[in-house]
Amino acid sequence: MCGIVGYFGNREAAPLLVQGLSKLEYRGYDSAGVAIIENGDIKVTKCKGRLKNLENKLEENPIHGLVGIGHTRWATHGQPSDVNSHPHSNKTETISVVHNGIIENYLELREWLTSEGYEFKSQTDTEVIPNLVDYFYEGDLLKAVIKATEKMEGSYAIGVIAKNEPDKLVAVRKDSPLIVGLGKEESFVASDIPAVLAETRDVYLLNDKEFVILTKEGVKIVDANETEIKKDIYKVTWDADAAEKGGFEHFMLKEIHEQPKAVKDTMASRIAVGQPIKLDDINITKEQIQKLNKVYIVACGTAYYAGVVGKYAIEKLARIPVEVDIASEFKYRDPIIDENSLMIIVSQSGETADTLSALRLAKEKGARVIAVTNVVGSTASREADDILYTLAGPEIAVASTKAYLTQLTAMYIIALFFAEQKGTVSTEKLEEIKTEMLNLPDKVETALSCKEEVKALAEATKNEKDMFFLGRGVDYAVALEGALKLKEISYIHAEAYAAGELKHGPIALIEDGTVVIALGTQEELFDKMVSNVQEVVSRGAKVYAVAQMGHEEVKKTADSVVYVPKVMDLLAPIVAVIPLQLFSYYMAIAKGCDVDKPRNLAKSVTVE
CATH class of the missing domain: 3.40.50.10490 (Glucose-6-phosphate isomerase like protein; domain 1)
Incomplete structure (x- = not known):
């Protein structure tokens, strides 16, 4: 839920970090902070409340440096406060960390580190990370971070800087999103693309347990054995204006008005009168669909309600039994799921922890998984067998609107595809539904x-x-x-x-x-x-x-x-x-x- 940003380059880090964090405010947060290397020391400024509070503090006491990390926190361990805000540092303030996710074994680690002489100021799980890195640090920040992650259980995307290596920033992800932005003689890490879009359109999408090192030589990505990983650059094609209000008073109102286009884009190239449904990243065969004994639609919140509509659509058109499950409850009820089951997970971000947990359980049981998500390169899109992107574009308002409508559209597309493959609906009826769907963008416009x-x-x-x-x-x-x-x-x-x-x-x-x-x-x-x-x-x-x-x-x-x-x-x-x-x-x-x-x-x- 938190947002993290890191910068390494030849410009002042503070304004770039704040700029990046401002583009991640949509993720929800209760505090914000930055850590920047200034004249060989790590300087930290952080505070409870909105990003504006942090900006005011930085105006009063500026930090000058070319390497830094920033964070917006949504409280999970410890109430919102200045002390619990990120970044967190070790006692000697030689290592500083920002973290998105949750360290599940932090109490065990905290107890062990305390026995080793380490002290803790906050109530957070994150504070164990800089102390772990410090414990393993022997002059090489990357090696220390790798060893620290071997001790950590849970989910994390972290950015780390060290006083003793002022020309380096190390970051890693596991089950929490992290991207790398590539600029000219500068580079960024961030939780999401909007944080870097004002500076670059070239990004790397990191996978789990991939470590990135930002230095003067550029960006290097390695695995836990320090073997270099070569990645293709992902070119961001949507405009920076797509993440701005575009003249509307609020992002939510803007996104409500973007729904006709979002629905149209989600159907584009997939639905055409007189043509079979085309699903670019879904490779499930007719034979596999025929063998399905049950479909599980698993999601949270608004996405769950899109799944409820999906149940009606799939059962009515494809005549396959469907259960809709709240993701946070799914694995705890010991669901009956096997190789003849299909799971459809629905998540705007593709990073929803409960939904990913259900996805992984389904795969362990041998079921096929289709991910309906809005984010290219998200964890869900990488781990699922098949993907249907909703093409809503970036949704900034916390309350989902256009992502919901595109999720509904995706449910209908999948239901039609299954019906087409199974022959459960006449050709005439399928064409009628397709025609109605293609008219939906205009009808949404009218409804507005x-x-x-x-x-x-x-x-x-x-x-x-x-x-x-x-x-x-x-x-x-x-x-x-x-x-x-x-x-x-x-x-x-x-x-x-x-x-x-x-x-x-x-x-x-x-x-x-x-x-x-x-x-x-x-x-x-x-x-x-x-x-x-x-x-x-x-x-x-x-x-x-x-x-x-x-x-x-x-x-x-x-x-x-x-x-x-x-x-x-x-x-x-x-x-x-x-x-x-x-x-x-x-x-x-x-x-x-x-x-x-x-x-x-x-x-x-x-x-x-």
Whole structure:
């Protein structure tokens, strides 16, 4: 979840580190800091709070140097504080480290190092790393880092500098993302590409247990035996502006408006009328699909709700049983999974720790794994058997919007591909669905026109403490996502229920004035949904509905209705979620919340 940046070159490190960290703010953080080699000594500045606090400190007490590391921390061990902030150093301040991930055996290491005379100031797991490196240091920083990692269990991406080797920066990754940026007579390490994009488009994507050494001679990558590894340069093709707000007030609003393009890009070259579905990085055969006895869709948060829609789509079109699992729970229930099972993991970053854990379990059991991810070169994309990239582009706001829509699109593409291979849907029906999907970008654009009425609704309900979201069929999946968005960025308690479940308990919560958001985009279930709306209205609820154009009768029951373009039932979530995204956004604005960086949340959750 944290962001790390490192710089080695011939320019002042401090402003470049801060610039890089500012591009990683989307990952979520509660403190920030830098360590820079100045006149042969390591100087550290760090503090709790936003990056601006660090900038202010550096303005008051500048650090001048050409080599440094920086960090934005999201607390896992120890509360947010100046002391717990990164970078962390050994007692003599000759070695300094930034770390993304979690050292699972840190208590054991801490106890051992204490017995060896080492002292600890913080509550963090990270502080064991500089002390470990110090313990093994005998004049060669790389060798010391290698030996330290042999002792460490867990996940990490770390950057290390040492007073005794001021012209060197060493970094390594295991289960946490790390890239290398290649400039002219300078180089960078970072958790993600946006951190270096202002300076270079040439990067190396590091694999697990690959060590990188930045020196005046350039960049060298080696394995744990110090054998050099040659890598191809990955050329970043998306614009730097893609990581900026582009004139919108917030990244989230910008990304909501980017959804028509994101959906279109995700379908491009994969879906064409009259042509078979083409999946560039999925090599599963027709025979393998025929043998599948079960599909597991495993994900967290918003991606999980995309998986719920995926279950409906795959079961309806391909007639394969599907289970949708929360990644953090999957391996602990001893799932029945074998070589005839398929796992689809869904992760925007491709670095979600719980999801990667499920992926690895599936592979141990002999199952095939398809990764649906937005990040080229991510751990998920490298470890899965097959990959379907969602092509949403960089998503900066912590609350996911365009990544979610592209995940839905990916689910439909996979379902269509399976149906095509199995012959479970007629050619005519497949072509109808493809045509509908290709029209979705325009319909998403149309759905965005509800902004003003949704904004007015948010203003009218901004003082509510609780809200309920109702839906049937795939509308229930959309209701789950709508409730999550509202919780994430406006901090309003919201719950989603399958509307037919109301009578089995939740209806007891409905009283005079209770706000209910009702989704009614399913033709087959519309009349039943109207009946469920009447049930809450009769108990005093205020109902705000989302329905497809043409359903005027819902106005007779609901207090207000937002209409979205008409789409076949199965594909309706793509347009139905748009008003809910906008509602959560404008609600957060009305309540004065930090839209792009909601409290306690992180974009990429890289610890279990």
